[in-house]
Amino acid sequence: MRYAHLPPVKTEDLATGADMTHIATAGDDQGEPLLLLHGTGPGATGALSFQPLLPSLTAYRCIMPDLVGFGHSSHPQSLPGGPGPWFARRVEATLQLLDELGLDRVHVVGHSYGARVALELILRAPERFGRVVLVGAGGTPVQANLRKLTGFYLSPSKSAMQALVDAQLSHSVLPRIDDYVKERFAVAVRPEVRRSFEAAMAPGEAMPVYDESALAAISHAVLAVHGKDDATIPPAAGLFLAEHLSHSDLHLFADCGHLLQFEVPTRLGALIHEFVAAG
Numbered sequence: 066m067r068y069a070h071l072p073p074v075k076t077e078d079l080a081t082g083a084d085m086t087h088i089a090t091a092g093d094d095q096g097e098p099l100l101l102l103h104g105t106g107p108g109a110t111g112a113l114s115f116q117p118l119l120p121s122l123t124a125y126r127c128i129m130p131d132l133v134g135f136g137h138s139s140h141p142q143s144l145p146g147g148p149g150p151w152f153a154r155r156v157e158a159t160l161q162l163l164d165e166l167g168l169d170r171v172h173v174v175g176h177s178y179g180a181r182v183a184l185e186l187i188l189r190a191p192e193r194f195g196r197v198v199l200v201g202a203g204g205t206p207v208q209a210n211l212r213k214l215t216g217f218y219l220s221p222s223k224s225a226m227q228a229l230v231d232a233q234l235s236h237s238v239l240p241r242i243d244d245y246v247k248e249r250f251a252v253a254v255r256p257e258v259r260r261s262f263e264a265a266m267a268p269g270e271a272m273p274v275y276d277e278s279a280l281a282a283i284s285h286a287v288l289a290v291h292g293k294d295d296a297t298i299p300p301a302a303g304l305f306l307a308e309h310l311s312h313s314d315l316h317l318f319a320d321c322g323h324l325l326q327f328e329v330p331t332r333l334g335a336l337i338h339e340f341v342a343a344g
Contacts (some may be wrong), residue, residue, distance in 0.1 A: 069181060086161075102182050108248075202289060241327075
């Protein structure tokens, strides 16, 4: 997938504890570090998820990892099935990544499942994170609709991936979305990617839920962003965050679904840039 004026993207693999984490970096090497955490779903990766935002974030050192069990990062086979163990492993690997990069403090953007990871990170190591942007955030008590994600591997095909992506958009006809679908499908059908996704979605220990009491412990400046037409995680999740985080702004985009970075990339990128710069 190619975007006009897209800054160069570099990739590398780094040891992160028991795992290897693949990262893509872009923007200003001397800029403030901005960690971008992608959501879940077959074929999701850091670079694919955030590529549309990069032209607006060139002032920052953008760091886009593939979370453990996604893309080109490690796919551990000995980890117990269920959401909880995989979530914990991903959080730990992300903290290890900051150590490996020699970064004491970063700003963080989390999309969907990545927002859930971001919430756990700032609770676990609050001193290591500055400003926080939560886009289409998972992890609150608001129930998500993941049927398209979890059902993809029943009959994996490019048309099934197209349907999965279309279900997360308010308008399915978008520039370059066909390229995104093609590239994401190519990742999704790799055997180790499928194995990790199915293991992480299997019955087992649950992930944390960030309710009123959990959010009360967060003092960071947070920007919650949501699409008003999000059918995957309803906008009530953004409202919940705004209500229960002590220093939270909320921005709702009209006529947008769950994949805001593809529907309003320039507007969302500018919003993130402005919010992070204000810190």
